[in-house]
Amino acid sequence: MNMRVFIPLTLAAAAAVALVSAPASATGVIKCKAGPVSGWKTQDELTKKLTKEGWTVRKSKVDGGCYEVYGTTPEGDRVEAYFHPVTLEKLYVGRRGEVLFRKQGY
Template structure:
């Protein structure tokens, strides 16, 4: 029984920490990643890391205009923030 419980925890853990699902749209409908980052920079964001997640999100790590550390998931089609975490 313990083995089954441990196995279920190992399998479920990555799902629990995975980011949101942002879009199912074709990549041809997504905003250009470089242009999208430039828009964020124009709004005062400093981007330390940018990536495309398994959930089809644009994810940024960096700082907002108030110099607070942030992690934000964006819908790559609309650019809308789907999930944001301010870390400082």
């Protein structure tokens, strides 16, 4: 095999192995120190709370020890928001790279 072809192929293979073997990690902008999951309120409780406040929740998941919500605010903004899983307190709301709300200390 030609060395000009061999070296780029070797580098590409090494990069692919590194990507596949990299551990999954949280991608969120907020991290919560919320203690054991047994003390958390449920995602369903958060969805009900937000719906009562006028939000539309499309999806929620755990990220960085917080609840991450994709939805629409009562004002009509499509956002990504983070809530504390024990208190359900709003910690962060962002829209396409723009921070709409960020609780002090987070």
